[in-house]
Amino acid sequence: MLSTSQYDLNEIIEKIKNKSPFELKDNERSRTWTLRIIISKLYYSLDYENEPQAARQKVTERLLYHGQFSRKEIDEMFQRSVKETTQYSMEFLKQHPEISQTEALKNKEFPDEIDEKEGERLKEIKYIFPHYC
Numbered sequence: 001m002l003s004t005s006q007y008d009l010n011e012i013i014e015k016i017k018n019k020s021p022f023e024l025k026d027n028e029r030s031r032t033w034t035l036r037i038i039i040s041k042l043y044y045s046l047d048y049e050n051e052p053q054a055a056r057q058k059v060t061e062r063l064l065y066h067g068q069f070s071r072k073e074i075d076e077m078f079q080r081s082v083k084e085t086t087q088y089s090m091e092f093l094k095q096h097p098e099i100s101q102t103e104a105l106k107n108k109e110f111p112d113e114i115d116e117k118e119g120e121r122l123k124e125i126k127y128i129f130p131h132y133c
Contacts, residue, residue: 012038013038031073035069035074036129039074040129040131042063043129052089059074060078083126089124
């Protein structure tokens with residue numbers, strides 16, 4: 001497996017920003033692992049907590065602009081990292097104002113008066129990647 005040091009990762013991120021190609025080992029496992037690390041580093045450098053979908057879009061655009069990975073590879077990596085949650089981001093609440101109202105009611109004096117069951121709540125898709133230095 002490819003061993004990527006912090007220095008190498010920062011160098012790869014710079015090459016992505018400058019649209020310069022970088023060397024990858026010639027096997028699928030190494031390519032997938034390297035892409036996962038790159039996406040993680042880029043994703044966590046953005047406002048992923050408040051805007052997970054916007055962060056995904058920015059990472060995807062940057063990698064497609066760089067040109068070394070396909071949309072299919074990038075999308076597959078995000079799909080592997082999907083987490084459905086009811087811990088909503090600001091981005092999601094802006095898109096679903098009805099949820100904002102329900103959440104506000106729950107936080108008031110009578111949270112037990114909301115009839116909505118936990119399993120029926122709309123879920124947001126977020127992405128969880130390992131953290132790399």
